[in-house]
Amino acid sequence: MEEITEEPVGLVERVCAVDIGKAELVACVRVPHVSKPGRRAQEVREYATMTSSLLGLADWLHRQQIELVAMEATSDYWKPVFYLLEAEGFECWLLNAKHVKNVPGRPKTDKLDAVWLAKVVERGMCRPSLVHPKPIRQLRDVTRYRRSLVREQSREKQRLEKILEDAQIKLDSVISNLHGVSGRQMLQAMIDGQRDPSVLAEMAHGVMRRKIPQLREALTGHFDDHHAFMCAAMLRRIDALAADIAQLDTRIEQLIAPFAQAVRQLDDITGVGTRSAQEIIAEIGVSMSAFPTAAHLVSWAKFAPIDRQSAGKSKASSTGKGNPWLAATIGEVVAALARTDTFLGERYRRLVRRRGKKRAIVAVGNSVLTIIWHLLSDPDARYHDLGSDYHDARISKQRRQRDLVRQLEHLTGQKVTLQPRPELTTAA
Structure with missing residues (x-):
């Protein structure tokens, strides 16, 4: 080994940094x-x-x-190196490349990058990124793949609707669920060659039979063999995706079994169903040891706006780009909450009036993540809704009084002072 002459300031005595590529890596030991x-x-x-x-x-x-042993998060190339060294008993750190970027203007090679990374790590100038244990990683792989297949299935359904529009078939304007029992039976009949609107409309089931006249009009178009071929291919793809999603659901049930208690805790939150709870656990885990406070979790998920101020002036800022899979799940939870008569639902409605939809989603998502952190930090904790009238009972009365006083002062141009009524003072 070559001798290094800089002054000793190390916090970690024996450290290795790895600069990773697809086919080879460079390791620096100090x-x-x-x-x-x-x-x-x-x-x-x-x-x-x-x-x-x-x-x-x-x-x-x-x-x-x-x-x-430390390494940068380079694509997916870090995974085999990290997992193998972890299995060999080493403490491994995964580092964000933005946090350990080399000084600009200096030569850049794989060797120099590895040396720089080793110096940064041994001096304690960086923090490791979150890497979940193997059970959570496996669960995350399956939940993410399920979400990808659900999105692909939705795209296929949209393509099918466009083909029907091309054939002047307005079935989805009358039926709320085109892929329900009645809709699928009509679609299959058209693919098999039945094009008579009256016959097709009679295939409606249950309450759908009330719409038979509208169905006749919606099914009157120019659906031909070309449309039948395209629809048949799309329906096969939709059914295949549905079967794959069902298999993934079964696999997720097996992987989530050790964390059933955490799923039940999160399922108590209004707007968080079983599937959302599974996806949240897959993304953040069940141990909150990586997040000392709820604010750390919210900041990691990028649901906390960043302050940007210079020369005494505040500049436009955003939350930054966080975990897109977690953000998608939290967004769905907030969308469900917005339609409920709960504390979080009312919080969303109050915010959306003043700040807009996007900011309201971030603010309520912040609250949801805070609740999740407290529930997962304490296995005995339970969610209790404060009620939709929480703000009205504690805040709105005083705010309404203040607004009315300001309006009266604006109209009269005089200072308004509130005093208790004499009868109330006497009674007291």
Whole structure:
């Protein structure tokens, strides 16, 4: 190893930093110098990212008695290296590349990047990113894939609706669920060759039979063999996706079983169903040890606006880009809450009037994440709704009084002072 002459300021004595690529990586080990106290020694080696080479890297790190291995989150290339070294017993840190960016204007190579990263880590100038344990990672893979398939299924349904519009079939204007029992039976009959609107309309079931006259008009169009071919292909794709989603649901039930208590806790929150609870747990885990306070979780999820101020002036700011999968789930929860007669529902309606829909979603999502943190931090905690009249009972009366006084002062141009009525003072 070559001798390093800078002054010792290290917090981690024996550290390894890895600059990762798809086919190879560069590892820099920094340890105390053997014969010169207070000095550091470093060595840089290159390894392929194949399993045998990574095992050779692990052997080298064991011989060097490495305490900490750090690497940047480079695409998905970090995963095999991180997981293998973690399984070998090393403490591994995954670092955000923005937090450990090299100084501009200096040469940039894989070797120099690894050396710089090792220096940053040994001095305690960075913090590790959240990496969930293996059970949560597996659950997250399945829930994310399920959401992807649900989105793809929705796109196929939209494509089917466009084909029907092209054929002047207005079925989705009369039926709320085109893929329900009645809708699917009519679609299949048209694909099989039945084009008579009266016959098709008679296939309606239940309360849908009240709309038979409207169905006849909606089913009158120019649906031909071309439309039948396209619809048949799309329906096969929709059904295949539905079968895959059902299999994923079964797998998720198996993976979520150890966390059933946490699912029940989150399911108590109005707007959070079983599926939303599963997705939330898959993204943030069940242990809140990574988040010392609820504010840390909210900030990590990017549901907390960032203050930007310069020269005494506040500038436009945003929450930043966080976990898109978690944000999608929280957005659905807020959309469901907005239609409920609850504290959070009323909070959304109050905010959307003054601040707009986007800011209201962020603010209520902030509240939802705060509640989630408290529930997962205490297994015995239970959610209790404060009620939709919470603000009216505590805030609105005083605010209404203040607004009326201001309006009266504006109309009269005089100062208004409120005094209790004499009869109330006497009674008291």
